[in-house]
Amino acid sequence: MSENRFPVTTPAVYVPEEGEEHRDIVVVMSEPDADSMVKAHSVKHNKPIRVPLGMLHPLPELPPEPEGELTDWWTITDAEGVELARVQADDDPGARTAAMRDATVVAACRRDKGFAVRRLRTSELSVPLGQLRALPRIASAEPSSR
Incomplete structure (x- = not known):
């Protein structure tokens, strides 16, 4: 065996x-x-x-943690973890609002019932749009109440 x-x-x-x-x-x-x-x-x-x-x-190997300082740029990803857009904003709600101005994000939001938002570090800014990957997940398009 x-x-x-x-x-x-x-x-x-x-x-x-x-x-x-x-x-x-x-x-x-x-x-x-x-x-x-x-x-x-x-x-x-x-x-x-x-x-x-x-x-x-086997699960895919996770990429190394990004390095550098946090920036005011955010990556927007769909439910499969595919990067759709990058936006510049001061905070998460601002990034979500800016993301909803992008037709690709709106289409993915309708398809997946949401999208994910993550602040970028300086080391990630040099990676071309669409090449950053995230773990698959669905996050509500609405800002969370805290």
Whole structure:
């Protein structure tokens, strides 16, 4: 029997067969059964699912933390973590307001029901637009009340 690369409590990416739902982040919750299926907690569905062990892949390596001082530039990303725009603003609400002036952001906001905003550091300013990546997530387009 081959070595199990995904023991219990290991996070992984579930990549379904073509035509099925999109990939998902899962946490393995059981050892493989006789059919090489494992029980895993789906982040996407927020519930346990059963998936073939052969369709699990390691999580991608995270990029190094950006360096330098915080700037007044913000990156706007969609639910998949793809950079859509950069805006200049003093704070998060200002960045969200500026982002909503960009047609690409508005379209993504309608599609994904929101977008993510993150302040850039000086080391990131030299990276061309669209090449910064973020972790996939959805954040409300509305500023949070604090």
